[in-house]
Amino acid sequence: MDYEAVIGLEVHVQLLTKSKIFCGCSTTFGGPANTNVCPVCLGLPGALPVLNREAVTMAIRAGLALGCRINPQSIFARKNYFYPDLPKGYQISMYEQPLAQAGRIEVRTGERSEVGNIVNRKRKTFRIDRVHMEEDAGKLIHDGSHDGSGRSWVDFNRSGVPLLEIVSEPDFRSSQEAYDYMSHLRKTVIYLGVCDGNLEEGSMRCDANVSVRPRGADKLGTKIEVKNLNSLRFLQKAIDYEIQRQIKVISEGGTLTQETRLWDEERSSTFAMRSKEEAHDYRYFPEPDLRPLEINEAWLAEVQSSMPELPDTKYARFVSEYGLGEGDATLLSASPDWADYYEATVAECRNAKAAANWMITELTSELKNAGKTIAECSVTPPRLGELIRLIDTGEISGKIAKSLFPEMFSTGATAPVILCRKGVSQISDEGELSRVIEEIVGAHPAQVESFRAGKSKLFGFFVGEVMKRTKGQANPQKVNELLKNSLEKF
Numbered sequence: 001m002d003y004e005a006v007i008g009l010e011v012h013v014q015l016l017t018k019s020k021i022f023c024g025c026s027t028t029f030g031g032p033a034n035t036n037v038c039p040v041c042l043g044l045p046g047a048l049p050v051l052n053r054e055a056v057t058m059a060i061r062a063g064l065a066l067g068c069r070i071n072p073q074s075i076f077a078r079k080n081y082f083y084p085d086l087p088k089g090y091q092i093s094m095y096e097q098p099l100a101q102a103g104r105i106e107v108r109t110g111e112r113s114e115v116g117n118i119v120n121r122k123r124k125t126f127r128i129d130r131v132h133m134e135e136d137a138g139k140l141i142h143d144g145s146h147d148g149s150g151r152s153w154v155d156f157n158r159s160g161v162p163l164l165e166i167v168s169e170p171d172f173r174s175s176q177e178a179y180d181y182m183s184h185l186r187k188t189v190i191y192l193g194v195c196d197g198n199l200e201e202g203s204m205r206c207d208a209n210v211s212v213r214p215r216g217a218d219k220l221g222t223k224i225e226v227k228n229l230n231s232l233r234f235l236q237k238a239i240d241y242e243i244q245r246q247i248k249v250i251s252e253g254g255t256l257t258q259e260t261r262l263w264d265e266e267r268s269s270t271f272a273m274r275s276k277e278e279a280h281d282y283r284y285f286p287e288p289d290l291r292p293l294e295i296n297e298a299w300l301a302e303v304q305s306s307m308p309e310l311p312d313t314k315y316a317r318f319v320s321e322y323g324l325g326e327g328d329a330t331l332l333s334a335s336p337d338w339a340d341y342y343e344a345t346v347a348e349c350r351n352a353k354a355a356a357n358w359m360i361t362e363l364t365s366e367l368k369n370a371g372k373t374i375a376e377c378s379v380t381p382p383r384l385g386e387l388i389r390l391i392d393t394g395e396i397s398g399k400i401a402k403s404l405f406p407e408m409f410s411t412g413a414t415a416p417v418i419l420c421r422k423g424v425s426q427i428s429d430e431g432e433l434s435r436v437i438e439e440i441v442g443a444h445p446a447q448v449e450s451f452r453a454g455k456s457k458l459f460g461f462f463v464g465e466v467m468k469r470t471k472g473q474a475n476p477q478k479v480n481e482l483l484k485n486s487l488e489k490f
């Protein structure tokens with residue numbers, strides 16, 4: 001029998017607010033454990049939560065970008081369960097009336113061929129069920145790993161950090177679609193400035209719900225939830241594994257029961273964590289210490305008017321406005337940092353194609369070698385733009401430009417400064433260049449004849465020879481001019 005996979009994703013997004021969702025404690029990480037805490041986020045009796053307006057604004061921004069309806073009123077609820085990282089004994093979340101609902105996003109996706117590349121590219125719309133706000137829990141550190149005692153520790157710095165939960169409808173039919181949706185979400189929240197998108201560090205966490213059914217069936221199969229997938233690759237592998245596992249169970253006559261599983265990267269498989277019988281009954285009820293959250297038209301309009309350009313719009317604009325190919329446009333719109341750097345460079349040098357090439361080749365390779373991000377790059381857009389302008393005006397050759405770039409990158413100096421320092425000067429002297437050109441023309445009579453007979457492509461050969469002879473230091477514009485004169489005269 002032929003089976004079809006059905007997948008839905010629940011994604012937790014950590015919002016980039018300065019302070020926590022219900023108190024004024026800082027959200028910065030990396031400090032000593034239990035330093036960014038107060039009675040509210042430690043869950044001490046009698047401490048009252050106060051909602052952070054910035055967190056709500058970020059949540060609205062995300063809801064709008066995901067095509068959701070923002071509810072005029074949403075309600076915080078207590079989700080009750082016991083765990084040592086949850087000092088209150090409940091998490092404040094949203095349940096029956098979430099912040100935003102009924103969204104849809106269009107995602108560029110495709111199918112993965114047997115050799116691993118993406119084929120049958122298409123755009124597909126995936127529906128979002130709901131987007132709600134909640135607080136994060138603390139962090140458990142097991143095994144006394146830092147002191148070898150075998151004890152567990154808890155750090156409440158993360159307790160009360162604002163999260164957004166984005167729940168999709170079960171609209172994905174392959175791990176590739178889930179992967180593409182997740183990577184689209186990631187790009188979107190980064191562009192919106194609401195999350196840093198770092199999966200490995202837990203700023204985005206994903207649970208995948210996977211089921212299979214006979215192809216063509218209407219009824220959904222039993223869903224298995226695979227929790228805490230902290231990379232796009234694990235997400236894809238875990239879904240693929242689950243699909244195969246479930247098909248095997250069913251086709252051997254077995255039945256699946258609803259359960260929660262975890263991904264084991266070492267064994268490349270999922271394993272059971274708890275069954276449905278062990279699932280929590282959270283006894284949700286409206287949070288009595290918080291009023292319903294009212295979002296009026298003015299607030300919505302304010303957020304709407306400050307929405308940045310989203311990744312797909314930027315991608316399309318890069319193709320139409322700068323004439324970039326799909327590959328280049330995808331790379332350069334991958335993050336706002338790259339996109340902004342690109343546009344600033346183009347504004348400087350007015351050469352969209354060259355700016356793209358320099359970023360994708362030279363700049364990418366230097367960044368990679370140095371282990372730096374583009375935001376940390378010492379070659380600023382005006383400096384790269386200046387370098388490209390120097391090539392375009394014929395003041396230096398492309399070859400010299402490339403030789404300057406590593407030093408520009410490591411020292412932060414401008415191209416003219418390095419040119420001076422290195423003593424690399426252009427040969428622009430017409431007498432000197434003419435001498436070289438006459439020599440080369442004289443040494444290649446056969447090529448000269450072919451050129452004159454109409455093989456105009458040979459012009460490049462002569463330019464190449466001149467450049468070789470001058471170690472790339474000849475002024476390219478002058479070479480073109482003089483070479484033309486010399487070859488065309490009889």
Ligand code: ADP
Binds near residue numbers: 211
């Ligand atoms: P629960 O009540 O268990 O939380 P929901 O209906 O709220 O379940 O769905 C949670 C997530 O699971 C959603 O992303 C949804 O799209 C997905 N989902 C629900 N049913 C299935 C199914 N049969 N197969 C795959 N995913 C599913």
Ligand code: ZN
Binds near residue numbers: 023025036039041
């Ligand atoms: Zn606090």
Ligand code: MG
């Ligand atoms: Mg649910």
